[in-house]
Amino acid sequence: MPGVGVDPAAFARHAEELGLESLWHGDHLIPVTPFLDSTMVMAATAAVTTRIGLGFGVMVLALRPVAWAAKQVATLQRLSGNRVLLGVGAGGDPHGDAAWHAVGVPFAERGSRTDAALRVLPGLVRGEPTPLNGRDVVLAPGAPVPPLLVGGDSRAALRRAARFGDHWYPSFATTARIAAGVRELADLAAAHGRPTPGVTAGVPVALGDVPASALERRVRAMRDYGLGEEQAREVLVTGTPERAAERFAELAEAGVDRVVAMPFTDDRFRQAELVARAAAARP
Incomplete structure (x- = not known):
């Protein structure tokens, strides 16, 4: 999704016209940079599109009372x-x-609260009687539970994905780390008697003729986010759409089912066009 200052409705229409599979927006209350509320952006996007998927990348569930989160999710499903x-x-x-x-x-307590929320979220979204704080809660109207994608590439995140998730959703992870995580995820899911979740990977992209200074700023930002220099440079997807298609194919070989391209330059509409070309060029 576009950053602050770009009309999300216009961008959503543009992405849908390009044939992209889904749109994604982060979720922060007080981040290091300004951020629009994810649920409001998704509601606006739902109103102006008819086909494209609406992805939270990712909702920080423990910041909200789980009943309110479930109500928002069910409402967005219906809208x-x-x-x-x-x-x-x-x-x-x-x-x-x-x-x-x-x-x-x-x-x-953010990890334990996230696990506790995931245990009750599906029932709440469906509108089923769900035990919460000592009594059964029913939210109406209910809605189908959307696919659950569990973010993070820590051991705890993998365990959470294996137990609750339909997909594991690492971002800024190297291809080798994703491949290793997929193998670990299969074992963890089997221990819970569940099928191995799919994999959705978030990758930073800047396609076309991008100034070197913009790439260096992004590397510095990712280092501030906790990535090492080598990893930050390795996960960047740059160059032509054809080169990006090759990178996406490498991720697919590692077990990735969906790539969430996260453009970081100002030309977001143009980046969406180049990403669509890369998706069409995948071997």
Whole structure:
């Protein structure tokens, strides 16, 4: 999705016309850069599109009371015709604990609270009687539970994906790390008696003629986000659409079913066009 300052409705229409499979938006309360509310953006996008998937990349579930999160998800499913792709995550260190302090949730409890929320979220979204805080809760109207994509590439995230997820959703992970994670995920899912989740990978992209200074700024930003220099440079997808198609094919060989391209330059509409060309050029 576009950053602040780009009309999300116009961008969504453009992406749908290009034939892209889905649109994605991050979810932050107090991040290091300005961010629009993900659920509001998704509602606006649902209103102006008819086909394209609406992906949370990812909803930080523990920042919200789970009943409210479920209500928002069910409402978006009904408004969009069941097009939501619900990425969920526990949140990480790079943005600090300001958002957690603001909502009164201990930062150290984000993982356990995410697991607790995932145990009850499907029933709440479907509108089924679901035990919550000592009594059964029914949210109406219910809706089909969207695909659940569990974000992160830590051991805890893999365990969470194996237990609850339809997909594992790592971002900024190298191809080798994803391949290793896929093997581990299969074992973890089998231990829960579940099929191996699919894999959706988020990758930063800047296609076409991009100034070197823009790439260096992005590398610095990813280093600030906790990535090492070598990893930050390795995960960038740059160059022609044909070269990007080759990179996407390499990810597919590692077990990736869906690539979420995350453009970081200002020409977001043009980047969407180049990503669509890359998707069409995949061998």
